[in-house]
Amino acid sequence: MTMAHRLLATLVLCLLLAPTRGYAQFPVSVVSSNDPELPTPIERDQMLTTDQVFHMTARALDLIGGMGSVVSDTARLVVIKPNISIARASGTGIIADARVVRAVALLVHEASPQARILIAEGAGGWVSPALADCSLVNIRSGADRTEVLQDGFEIAGHRATVTELQGMGIDIDVHDLNFDLAYKLQVPGGGLLWDEYELASSIIDADVWINVPVAKTHGAKITCCMKNHFGLFPGTVYGWNKARGTETHGPIPHWPRLMDETWVDLVLISQVDLNVVDMIQGTEGGAFEGEPKRSNLILAGADPIATDLVVAQLMGFNPDDFEFADLGAQRGIGPGSIDRVDVRGGDPMVLRSRFAKSAADDGDWGEHAQTGMGPRRWTLLGPLERDHKFSDEDIVELSPVPGEDDWSEVVWFGFDKIDLDTHYDDPVQKSVYAFSHFTMATSDSVRFWIGSDEEVSVWIDGELIYEHEGRRRHVMGGDKVPGFVEAGEHRLLVRSGQGRGRFDFSFNICEPIDDLRYAGNRYPGVRYYQRGGGPPTDDVQVRAQEAWDPWRVGGTEQTFEPDEDPLATFRQAPDSLLLDAPAARSLALLDVIAAQIPNMAVWSKTDTVTPIVLSRMPFTMGHKAFGREGWQPEFGMELGRLLEWAGLSYWLSSANGVHESSKAIAGWIAQGRIPLTGYADGWKQLNGYRKQGRGARVHSLRPDTTLWTDYGRNSWGRLPGRDWLEMPVLVVQASHEPLTFDAWVDSAAVVALEFARKPRAESVELWGLRGCPAGVAGWDSWVHDWERRSWTTEWARETQIRDRLGRMGRGYYEGRSQDRQLIADFFAIAAERNQGARKGLLARASNAYGQTSAMMLQLHQGLPKSRSGELSEADSLLQERISELKPLARGVRDAERRALAALEELVGAQPLPPVQEDPLLRRDRGRVLYRWQAGFSKGVYDLTLQKSQLTRSIVNGRDTQREQHNVENRCRREPGWMVAIEIVDGEGFPHVAQQPSADNDWTLVVRVDDEWTPFDNSTQLVIWEVPTQ
Incomplete structure (x- = not known):
């Protein structure tokens, strides 16, 4: 479809958008590798040949009318847009399989032999080295730049396809949409997010553009046809990566709660002609770092919304959980529901296989990946006074009609956190009732996923099923309540109360699955609806907004x-x-x-x-x-x-x-x-x-x-x-x-000693406590970690060690030195204002803190500053003298303890715990309990050793890959022994969460916290049992 044709279609679309509520059937084909109509069927767990991929693709197209129904014999330019978002090899499941793109190109050529074919992508994760010096390219320096500067077309196999097909006389090439002329285009009828976007001209000018995504899990639930539209944004406008923007333009809208709105806007503008989905092998548990999962499927459909709904069903999601279907229906595009999709070929309910969700991250991305779509259309009563409550009898009888008896017309909320705060313009000390109907297709057990910022109560058919009071951080599905719902029609009522906080709640009826890799889908057949309200396009809109979620409870x-x-x-x-x-x-x-x-x-x-x-x-x-250093949780x-x-x-x-x-x-x-x-x-x-x-x-x-x-x-x-x-x-x-001034000084001394006695600093996460040693225990842990290193020049020049030393040399110890010097000056001022023994103690504290400051500054000055790249002469000299830093950590700790000892005497406090030497120094008198390693580790896990049995449980985040362990000994069933951890490899934070004792039947728990580590993190641990003395 050329630019002129697209503009004409846009005008027609504008005329049709508002009044249209009827739905056509939307054909989508599903072809599995074992389809008996294929020339050489093969089981779905087997590797496919190039010919088998071609025949699967051709059959998928034939089932919806053939390539000729999309590409006319007069077409001059056809753009095939695969997913090559990052530079990875074909067949990894991370990008679209090059063999599917090859098959599509051959079928295009068959339909229009004279057409020029472009394999085009506007990747956000790589830039061809040949274009790296373009004045419009601004990417980071160092290791990140090396990662970005790659030829994704070559690595993904598309240049090989071009060479092969050109040898067959086909006019084909690769094309980087990042450097295309950008057309500034208006969304027909106005955008759901923005009214205007800039897209690559080749897509708009093409007679036909064909979308070839790979199906994977993602923070957006899945990434497939809809999300692959993000590759239409030119990098010269939106930047590398495209969430950064450029000096003259902002970034792409890449917020999870606004993702679906953006996709629908892009579909309205770009009007894709065909979608061919590579579902041969994708990834589960994450789009880039997940595990490969083979399905051996190819799908094809003209409508990207309909196609993605079928893909979602095949991946084990509930198609009703995808907001873009509802939003598209509001704008007159797409089927609105999987019920209106004409699936041809394989049966999704037979071929489906659950993919592990990409729900490892906290915040909006993790919630969006994990949770299905709850009721978005509500009729509301309020805001009322906060203490307003209906009687139990009134609750049983409530069945309001939108727009009657003080209940609102239907209100559509653009996110599953029902944002009453925005809708009512920040009320204070109020309550609101929200009502909806729903149907339950089958009587069954369910999980009610409920969350709120403050108080919330939920009734079904007048029966109270949940109640919460007090302030908390709102997490969708923060409470997962077991329940049972009979088949049929039901009434849902929610009361939300608010003091001063974010006035919102969330609710959904989910499958009775507790494994968080798969949990969170809306129960199949649950449909939320309103009676008596206007059609969806007439709803009051409370649009989702770019959101900030507080780390703390407000x-x-x-x-x-x-x-x-x-x-x-x-x-x-x-x-x-x-x-x-x-x-x-x-x-x-x-x-x-x-x-x-x-x-x-x-x-x-x-x-x-x-x-x-x-x-x-x-x-x-x-x-x-x-x-x-500097990563410890806050405390004070x-x-x-x-x-x-x-x-x-x-x-x-x-x-x-x-x-x-x-x-x-x-x-x-x-x-x-x-x-x-x-x-x-x-x-x-x-x-x-x-x-x-x-x-x-x-x-x-x-x-x-x-x-x-x-x-x-x-x-x-x-x-x-x-x-x-x-x-x-x-x-x-x-x-x-x-x-008084002296009372201030004594109070500060008391606080310093309180901090010194704190054994751990911990932050409250949604899954539990994350922490590390603090106070004098923190000083001991730092010295142990420091002195376990060799501190030789050769060691300092190792790639990983150089990166770590460079991080440490960027200012952490300089800041610590400045803090200690401030404390030294403070106690010096206090000493000047005093006399006698008090003056002497304050002076001792000041001198010791001054020594701490001086040695911290030596650490800062002695650490190399660059993490990678060419080594400067200054850093080379520092590496040669790196051994001089090893004894400084112990000196810093000793000076800090001398300062604290003076403060103890000043305020008459009890002595601090004694210095703890490194328990691994006692390995010669101990033994190995077990060795554990994982080739990929990006989560939080508990390793539990009970007798000779080692089990691992996921606390939070992604599952491990390539895990191995070897138990060599069970814990001794007697006192006098303790467990210590030797880190052989990895950048995580393991610690002993439970030492074995008679009280826990000599059970050992080691917590491995690898969540805040690089994506390629691998971990290797040796768990020792050593004498306590």
């Missing part, structure tokens, strides 16, 4: 009661306001507060160190792994404790999202108060606002400048210790006398 804490809630003030506030306020002298929290409440500062006006140290309390220590002290010492009461909100936080800021300013928020490594004042859209722009007052900015998600407020608040809004007022 909320508000306060020790004073404001005259009015700042969100209520915002609604009546003027459109803009700017208050006068003095600037703080630094970004330290106590300095910023002192700008508003000068009497709070009990230190001298010339003392710039004390407020920084007291604000930050930089005494923490934690050790994750060698080369991963509560902000309220610091503010109490400062004589303040406060109001604090955090992790409540951009819109609510900016409104709270503006509300406080309208009340005449100046709120604080996080900035860089500290805090700043906000003394003005301008209303804008759903939120407000704010005026920042910093020590060095003032400016208007959008309040954004990059606002992090540093807490005392090593911890942070997300999007904090802090308002303070004087309420009592602050501590």
Whole structure:
């Protein structure tokens, strides 16, 4: 279809979109390798020959009318667009099989012998080395650049196909869409996400373009026909990779909750003519790092939505779980449902085989991959007061009709987290009821997947099946409740209550599967619907938005009661306001507060160190792994404790999202108060606002400048210790006398000792606790890890070690040195203000922290700075002197302990635990329990040794590949022994989660945390049993 024909078709489509609700049949063919109509059928688990792939492709086309029904004999340009998103070999399952592309090209030539054929791709994962110096190409340097600079056409086998077919007289070549002329095109009738996109001209100018994806699992559930449209974006416009954008253009919209909207927009613009799906071998458990899975299938269909629905069914997904089908129906394209697809050839219900989902990542991508689509069309009642509740009798009788008795018309929500916050414009202290009908095809056990930000209750047919109160992080399917539903029609009612948080909930009726590799599909035959509401195109739309999910549970804490809630003030506030306020002298929290409440500062006006140290309390220590310094979880002290010492009461909100936080800021300013928020490594004042859209722009007052900015998600407020608040809004007022200077000093010493006694720093993940040794245990762990290395020049020049040393040399130890010097200066100032024994103890602490700082700086200066590439002369010299660094770790730890010992004596604290030497030094008196390795390890696993049996369970993330283990001994059933881990290979964080003892029947649990490692991570461990002394 040429450009002129596409424009004409677009005009026709615009005329047809709004009123059309009828559906044609959408033919999609499915051909398996054992189809008896093939010349040489073969079982589906066998490797295929090139001829067998050709005949399967030809039969798939014949079943929907043949290539001649798509490519006329007058066609001049046909573009075949395979998936070559990254440079990988054909047959790996990661990209489209070159043999399928070859077959399509031969069939095109047969239909139109004079047509020019282009095998075209606009990859985001590689750039041909021949084009790397193009001025429009801007990719990263170093190892990443080497990975990107590859000829994907050559590696994937398409240049070989071109050579073969050119030898047969066929006019064919490869073509990089990244360097095409870009057409700026409007979405007919307006876009679901954007109204305008820039696409490669070859696709639009072609008489026919043919989509040849490979079927895989992905964060978008599956990647196939719809997602392969992303290769139509030219890299010269959208960048490499295309999620980066360029200096003159933003990136492609690549957010999971907006993916389907983008796909439908692209289908409306590009109007693909044919889809031929390579389902010979794909990947499960992930698009690029998953396991190969053979299906030996070829599919063909003119409609990409219909084709993807059949692919989803073949991969074990529920086709009703794909939003693009519903969105397409709203725009008048696609079948809307698998029920309206005419499947020809093989039966998907016979040929289907479940693929493990790509649900290893947290956040939106993991949730989107894992969860099916719940009810999106609701009729709503509210917002009502938060304490509103129907009686049990009323609940049983409720069956509202949209638009009647105060219930809303049908509201369509663009994501499975039903966003009442956006729909009702950030209400506070409210409740809303949401109602839908659903059908259940078969009486069966189910799992109710339920999540919410705050309180939620769920009833089916008037019976309460679930209730939650309190604030939490909203995870779809965070609670998976077993249940049973009878076949037939049912009523679904949800009550959502909200205080100040993100007002949303999620619900779905899922299959009774608990294995997270396959769980989360909507139960087959469950259909959600509304009675009496308008057609889908008339629904009120609550579109999905690019989302920020907080790391922490949001909320508000306060020790004073404001005259009015700042969100209520915002609604009546003027459109803009700017208050006068003095600037703080630094970004330290106590300095910023002192700008508003000068009497709070009990230190001298010339003392710039004390407020920084007291604000930050930089005494923490934690050790994750060698080369991963700085990766330990955050820990510290509560902000309220610091503010109490400062004589303040406060109001604090955090992790409540951009819109609510900016409104709270503006509300406080309208009340005449100046709120604080996080900035860089500290805090700043906000003394003005301008209303804008759903939120407000704010005026920042910093020590060095003032400016208007959008309040954004990059606002992090540093807490005392090593911890942070997300999007904090802090308002303070004087309420009592602050501590004296000496009391501040003693309080800081107490905090330093509390941090030193903390055995582990842990963060709360959805699956449990992730952590590492902290305090003096962290110092010991760091020394053990450090001294296990050889520290020779040859060792420092190994590729992996050079990368790790380069990471460590980028500033971590320099920052630690600066922190310790600040502490040393703080205790020196305190010593100057004291006399006698107290003065001596403070001076001892200061001197020891100064020694720690000096040795940390030596570490920083002695580490090479480059991780790869050409070695500089300076780094070469540092590698030759690398052995000088080995004893410094022990010296740093000893100096830190001398400082802590002085503080113990200062405040009369109990002695700290003694130094722990490396348990692996006692291997000569111990024995190996087992050896474990995995060729691919990107998850969190528990290795449990019970007697002589070793079992592995997945805690989170992707499954292992190429796993081996050898149990050599069982744990001794007597005290006096402990388990230690020797890491032979890998970049993860294993630790002993449970030492064997009589209380656990001498059962050992080792947790292997490899989730935050490179994609090619392999792990090899030796688990030792050694004497405790």
